[in-house]
Amino acid sequence: MKSTLSSLTAVSLSAVLAVSAMATPALAQSQMTVAQFLEAGRDIPRNRAAAMLRADTRRLVRVATGAVSQVKSEQAAAELAGNRPNHCIPSSGTGITPEALVARFEGMPATRRNVTVTQAVRDWMAERYPCRA
Numbered sequence: 388m389k390s391t392l393s394s395l396t397a398v399s400l401s402a403v404l405a406v407s408a409m410a411t412p413a414l415a416q417s418q419m420t421v422a423q424f425l426e427a428g429r430d431i432p433r434n435r436a437a438a439m440l441r442a443d444t445r446r447l448v449r450v451a452t453g454a455v456s457q458v459k460s461e462q463a464a465a466e467l468a469g470n471r472p473n474h475c476i477p478s479s480g481t482g483i484t485p486e487a488l489v490a491r492f493e494g495m496p497a498t499r500r501n502v503t504v505t506q507a508v509r510d511w512m513a514e515r516y517p518c519r520a
Contacts, residue, residue: 419450421492421507422500428489451488454505455481458512473509475518482515483508 419427428447431438438444458474459481465472491511492500502510 419504420501421495421504422497424450424504425489425492425500450504451485451508454503454508455483457505458509461509471518473518474512474516476512476516481512483511 424447427443431441431444431447459476462472462474462476492507495507
C-alpha cells in the first residue's frame with residue numbers, strides 16, 4: 388500500500404500542494420475520511436504517467452489540495468477577524484510533502500482514520516505550526 392501511495396503522492400500531490408490556494412473542492416471531496424483516502428490510493432499504479440491518467444488519482448489530489456486550502460482559509464479568516472487561529476502556517480506554505488502526507492495518514496491509528504482528510508490536515512497543522520502567544 389505504501390509504495391502505491393508513494394507513487395501517487397510523488398507524482399500528483401507535490402505539484403498540486405504547491406498551488407493549493409487555487410483549489411476549490413466539492414463538498415463531497417471535503418468529507419472524505421482518511422481511511423477512504425488511503426483505500427482509494429491503494430490501487431493506483433506505480434507508473435507516474437499512468438497514475439496521472441486515472442480519475443481516482445486526480446480525485447485524491449483534489450481532496451488533499453482542498454483540505455490544505457480549507458485549513459489555510461480558516462487561518463486567514465481568523466486572523467482577519469482579529470482572532471487567534473488554531474494554527475499559524477507560514478506564508479511560505481505548509482511544507483507538506485506528498486510522502487509526509489501519506490506517511491502521516493498511514494501512521495494514524497485505525498480508530499482515528501474515520502476523521503475527514505480536512506480534519507486530519509487541520510490537526511497536523513495545529514501540531515506542526517502552533518501559534519506563538
